[in-house]
Amino acid sequence: xxxxxxxxxxxxxxxxxxxxxxxxxxxxxxxxxxxxxxxxxxxxxxxxxxxxxxxxxxxxxxxxxxxxxxxxxxxxxxxxxxxxxxxxxxxxxxxxxxxxxxxxxxxxxxxxxxxxxxxxxxxxxxxxxxxxxxxxxxxxxxxxxxxxxxxxxxxxxxxxxxxxxxxxxxxxxxxxxxxxxxxxxxxxxxxxxx
Numbered sequence: 001x002x003x004x005x006x007x008x009x010x011x012x013x014x015x016x017x018x019x020x021x022x023x024x025x026x027x028x029x030x031x032x033x034x035x036x037x038x039x040x041x042x043x044x045x046x047x048x049x050x051x052x053x054x055x056x057x058x059x060x061x062x063x064x065x066x067x068x069x070x071x072x073x074x075x076x077x078x079x080x081x082x083x084x085x086x087x088x089x090x091x092x093x094x095x096x097x098x099x100x101x102x103x104x105x106x107x108x109x110x111x112x113x114x115x116x117x118x119x120x121x122x123x124x125x126x127x128x129x130x131x132x133x134x135x136x137x138x139x140x141x142x143x144x145x146x147x148x149x150x151x152x153x154x155x156x157x158x159x160x161x162x163x164x165x166x167x168x169x170x171x172x173x174x175x176x177x178x179x180x181x182x183x184x185x186x187x188x189x190x191x192x193x194x
Contacts (some may be wrong), residue, residue: 040188044113047106047189051123052182061172061181063104064096064125067162068118074162076187084176085140089133094169096125106185118189119162129169140175159187 040046053061067074080088099122106117162168172181 040190041109044108044110044115045188045190046109047117047119047187048109049104049106049121049185050182051104052180055174055179055181056177057174057179059174059179061174061183062096062124063121063170063183063185064094064098064123064167065119065121065162065185066098066167067164068120069165070118071164072118072189072191073164074117074119074187074189075159076162076185077159078170079182079184079186080139080170080172081180081182081184082139082172082174083180084174084178085138086175086179086181087173088135088137088139089171089173090135091129091131091169092134092163092166094125094167095127095130096167096169097127098122098167099124099126117187119187121185125169129171133171162187 049063049065051061051063053059055061078090080086082088098120102122102124104121104123106119106121108115108117170183172183174181
């Protein structure tokens, strides 16, 4: 009777000094992996912040966020939801100022983690915005007989890596009365190895 051959485990490195056994899914016989962003959630390095407001036509929802002068960069996706028609604008470098009384405190996606984000975020920032927006997107339908029937969303499908020591500004301007607008920031913070 031939002896049963036991497969050798496959090892993968993690960090600078550790090794662990790779795991196979029993039903599909594929390697079990998680995407990098999900790994950052487990590591306590992923955060989100939301600003939601009810506004009338020409009312603004504004958020300013700043990457500090550090090598830990924020990798961010940005989404703006509007129940009715709105104009969304993003400035990649803003002249608006941080308002300490309007701070938005980011939540860690791992509620077991005590890590805090390095970003500073506020709604309704101070000062004036100079220059034209780097990105502009119109969502929702135009008004017909004073009624706007649909809204929409503007989002980045892939992350932006925020520039060191730089502040950003998002403004969503309603084009209808009784609009619900939300600005949603979702990011993880990571120091590049190279």
